[in-house]
Amino acid sequence: MARIDRIRNIGIVAHIDAGKTTVSERFLHHAGLIHRVGEVHEGLTQMDWMPQERERGITITAAATTLEWREHEIHLIDTPGHVDFTIEVERSLRVLDGAVVVFCGVGGVEPQSENVWRQAEKFHVPRLAFVNKMDRVGADFDRVVGELRDRLGARTAVIQLPLGVEQSFAGVIDLLTLETVRYSGEIDDVGTRSPVAAEMLQEAHRARAALVAVIADVDDQIAERFLAEADPTAEELARAIRTATIRHRIVPVLCGAALRNKAVRLLLDAVVDYLPSPADVPSVHGVNPDSPDEVVHRTPSDKEPLAALAFKIAMDEGRKSVFLRIFSGTIEAGAEVWNPRTRQPEKVARLFAVHADRRKRLDRAGAGSIVLAAGLKHATTGDTICARNAPILLERIDTYEPVISIAIEPRSQAVRERLDLALAKMVEEDPTFRVKIDEETGQTLISGMGELHLDVIVDRLKREYNVEAAVGKPQVVYRETVLRPAESTATFERELKEARLYGEVTCRVVPLDRGSGLRVVSALPSDPAVPQPLIDAALAGLEEACQSGPAGFPLEDVEATLLAARWREDSQPEVGLKVAAGEAFRRAVSLAGAQRLEPVMAVEVLTPEEHLGGVIGDLQQRRAQIHRVGDRSGIQQIEALVPLAAMFGYSTDLRSLSRGRASFTMRFHAFS
Ligand code: GDP
Numbered sequence: 001m002a003r004i005d006r007i008r009n010i011g012i013v014a015h016i017d018a019g020k021t022t023v024s025e026r027f028l029h030h031a032g033l034i035h036r037v038g039e040v041h042e043g044l045t046q047m048d049w050m051p052q053e054r055e056r057g058i059t060i061t062a063a064a065t066t067l068e069w070r071e072h073e074i075h076l077i078d079t080p081g082h083v084d085f086t087i088e089v090e091r092s093l094r095v096l097d098g099a100v101v102v103f104c105g106v107g108g109v110e111p112q113s114e115n116v117w118r119q120a121e122k123f124h125v126p127r128l129a130f131v132n133k134m135d136r137v138g139a140d141f142d143r144v145v146g147e148l149r150d151r152l153g154a155r156t157a158v159i160q161l162p163l164g165v166e167q168s169f170a171g172v173i174d175l176l177t178l179e180t181v182r183y184s185g186e187i188d189d190v191g192t193r194s195p196v197a198a199e200m201l202q203e204a205h206r207a208r209a210a211l212v213a214v215i216a217d218v219d220d221q222i223a224e225r226f227l228a229e230a231d232p233t234a235e236e237l238a239r240a241i242r243t244a245t246i247r248h249r250i251v252p253v254l255c256g257a258a259l260r261n262k263a264v265r266l267l268l269d270a271v272v273d274y275l276p277s278p279a280d281v282p283s284v285h286g287v288n289p290d291s292p293d294e295v296v297h298r299t300p301s302d303k304e305p306l307a308a309l310a311f312k313i314a315m316d317e318g319r320k321s322v323f324l325r326i327f328s329g330t331i332e333a334g335a336e337v338w339n340p341r342t343r344q345p346e347k348v349a350r351l352f353a354v355h356a357d358r359r360k361r362l363d364r365a366g367a368g369s370i371v372l373a374a375g376l377k378h379a380t381t382g383d384t385i386c387a388r389n390a391p392i393l394l395e396r397i398d399t400y401e402p403v404i405s406i407a408i409e410p411r412s413q414a415v416r417e418r419l420d421l422a423l424a425k426m427v428e429e430d431p432t433f434r435v436k437i438d439e440e441t442g443q444t445l446i447s448g449m450g451e452l453h454l455d456v457i458v459d460r461l462k463r464e465y466n467v468e469a470a471v472g473k474p475q476v477v478y479r480e481t482v483l484r485p486a487e488s489t490a491t492f493e494r495e496l497k498e499a500r501l502y503g504e505v506t507c508r509v510v511p512l513d514r515g516s517g518l519r520v521v522s523a524l525p526s527d528p529a530v531p532q533p534l535i536d537a538a539l540a541g542l543e544e545a546c547q548s549g550p551a552g553f554p555l556e557d558v559e560a561t562l563l564a565a566r567w568r569e570d571s572q573p574e575v576g577l578k579v580a581a582g583e584a585f586r587r588a589v590s591l592a593g594a595q596r597l598e599p600v601m602a603v604e605v606l607t608p609e610e611h612l613g614g615v616i617g618d619l620q621q622r623r624a625q626i627h628r629v630g631d632r633s634g635i636q637q638i639e640a641l642v643p644l645a646a647m648f649g650y651s652t653d654l655r656s657l658s659r660g661r662a663s664f665t666m667r668f669h670a671f672s
C-alpha cells in the first residue's frame with residue numbers, strides 16, 4: 001500500500017479528439033504497464049476497452065487504472081468527453097484530487113472543453129493544462145494559452161515552451177531549469193536534456209520572467225525574490241507551483257505531442273510534482289445518517305473510521321463490482337462494511353487494484369486509494385460505504401434525468417428474456433439509463449441522456465449480450481405537473497381468502513416552482529403516532545403513483561403530502577395504505593388539473609460573426625429563448641434555452657448554416 005502522500009488520483013479530461021486516450025496510453029506505456037501501444041485509429045488501445053469505444057474512437061466508460069511513476073501510485077480515471085456522458089465526468093470529478101486537461105494545439109479551447117473546465121471548477125479540482133498535438137499543421141501554443149486565459153478565465157503559468165512546431169516539433173524548453181528536452185519520437189526515448197541554445201535563450205528568459213511574475217503574485221517567497229530581482233531556483237519555483245496549483249491559484253501549462261511520444265513523460269512528472277495527493281485536499285464531509293443535521297468531517301488518514309464512495313458499478317460477465325474511492329480509514333478483503341442508505345451490513349469479498357486490462361488482488365486498501373470491490377450486492381452508484389460504528393453519509397452524486405427515449409424490441413421473441421435481463425443489468429450500472437414498459441402499447445421503452453447514449457446501449461446489447469434489437473425513432477421524454485393545489489381521500493378495502501386488506505389515506509398535491517423536482521412528505525399528526533412501517537408504506541404508494549400522471553408521464557415539480565391515514569389492526573394495513581395512497585394521489589392530481597412539461601436544454605453556440613444572424617434566426621425558429629450573445633476573442637457566443645424536441649438534427653443543420661465553422665454544446669436545463 002502506497003503512503004498517502006505518494007498517491008495521485010487524477011483524471012484526464014478533454015474535448016473529444018484532443019488526445020486524451022492517446023495520452024493515457026502513453027502514461028501506461030511509460031509506466032511499464034503495456035508493451036505494445038495500440039493507436040486509437042487502429043482500434044487497439046487498452047484504455048478504450050469497450051468494443052464500441054474502439055470503433056467510434058471515443059471513450060465512454062470511465063475505466064480506472066493504476067500505474068506507478070517515480071515511486072508514486074497514480075490512479076488514472078479515463079473520463080468521457082461526450083456531452084451525453086456528462087454524468088460520468090462529474091462522477092469521476094467527485095473522486096479525483098486533480099485533473100489533466102488536454103487541449104488540441106490546433107483546435108484550442110472548444111465548447112466541450114469549457115464544459116468540463118466548469119465542472120472541474122465546480123468540484124474544486126486542481127488542474128494542469130496540456131497542449132497536445134504540437135506536431136500538427138496549424139498548432140499554435142501561444143494562441144491556445146491565450147484562449148485558456150480569455151475563454152476559461154484561467155490564471156495560466158506557462159512552465160514549458162514548445163521546441164519547434166508542426167513537423168519540426170522536437171520537445172520542450174523547461175522554463176524552471178532553462179533546459180531543452182528533446183525527444184527522438186521513439187516511444188522508449190526518455191528525452192535528452194541540454195542547456196537552452198544561445199539563439200533561444202532570450203525568448204526563454206523572457207518566458208521564465210513572466211512565469212516568475214505570475215507565481216510572485218500568489219507566493220510570498222517568490223514575491224520576495226521577485227522584488228529583490230533575484231532569480232528563484234528551479235526547486236523554489238517547483239515548490240511554489242505545487243502549492244499554488246493545489247490552492248487553485250494557477251494552472252500550469254505544458255505542451256507536447258502524445259502520438260509522437262514527445263514530452264508525455266514530463267507531463268507524468270508534473271502530475272507527481274504539482275497535483276495534490278489525497279492528503280493535500282480538504283477533508284471530506286458528510287452527515288450523520290442518524291441525525292442528518294449533524295455534519296461529520298473525515299480527514300484523509302488510515303487511522304480515521306472508514307468512509308468511501310461507490311462511484312461506479314461495473315458489470316463483468318454478469319458479476320457486479322463496485323469502484324470505491326476511500327476517503328478515510330481502511331478496507332480489508334473479507335471485512336464487513338455498512339451502507340447507511342440500505343441500513344444493511346455488506347461484505348467486501350475481494351478487493352482489487354485495477355489496471356487497464358487486468359486486476360490485482362489486494363488484502364487491504366487505505367485512505368486516498370481507488371479500488372474495485374467484489375461482493376457488495378446492494379451498493380449502487382453514489383452510495384457511501386462506511387464503518388458501522390461510525391456512520392457517515394457522503395453527499396450523493398447528482399443524477400441527471402433521462403430526456404430521450406426509444407422503443408426497443410427483440411428481433412425474435414426467443415431472446416426477449418435475455419433482453420430484459422441485459423437491460424436490467426445496464427440500469428444497475430448507469431443511473432441515467434431507464435427502462436419502462438408502456439402500459440398502453442406493452443412496448444419496452446428505454447431512455448437516456450441523448451441519442452448517442454442510447455445508440456451505445458443498443459450496440460452493447462448486440463455485442464455483450466448477443467441480443468439483436470430493433471429500435472424506434474427517438475422520442476422526447478415528457479413530464480407532467482399539477483396546475484393548482486388539491487386534496488383527496490381514497491379508501492381501499494378487499495376481502496381475500498386468507499386476508500382482509502384495508503386502508504384509507506388523505507393526501508394533498510401542490511405545484512412547485514419549475515426545477516424543484518418531486519417532493520413526497522408525510523405530515524401525519526404525531527399524536528397518536530403512526531407506526532413508521534405504515535408511514536413508509538403510504539409514502540411508497542405516493543411515490544409509485546408519481547411515476548405516471550394522467551397522460552402516462554412522471555410527475556415533476558409537485559409536492560405530495562400525506563395528511564391522514566386510517567387502518568384496521570386486523571387488515572394487513574401496509575398493503576391497504578399503499579394502494580389507498582396511490583388512489584388518493586391520482587384523484588388529487590385529477591382535481592388539481594395536469595399539464596405536460598417538456599425538457600428544455602441549455603444550448604451554447606460558438607460561431608464566427610458572419611454567421612451570427614443565420615444561427616440566431618434558426619434558433620428562433622426552434623422556439624429558443626436567447627439569453628446572451630457576447631463576443632469572446634472574435635467568436636460570437638450565444639446562450640439560449642431551447643426545447644429538446646426542436647433540437648433533433650441540430651448538429652447537421654448548424655454545420656450547413658455555418659459551413660462547418662460553428663459548434664455547440666447542449667445540456668439538460670429543466671422540464672418546463
Ligand atoms: P480522445 O478523443 O481525446 O480520446 O483523443 P484520441 O486519443 O482518441 O485522439 C484523437 C486523434 O488524434 C487520434 O487519431 C490520435 O491518433 C490523434 N492524436 C493524438 N495525439 C496526437 C498528437 O500528439 N499529434 C497528432 N498529430 N495526432 C494526435
Ligand code: MG
Binds near residue numbers: 020021058
Ligand atoms: Mg478517447
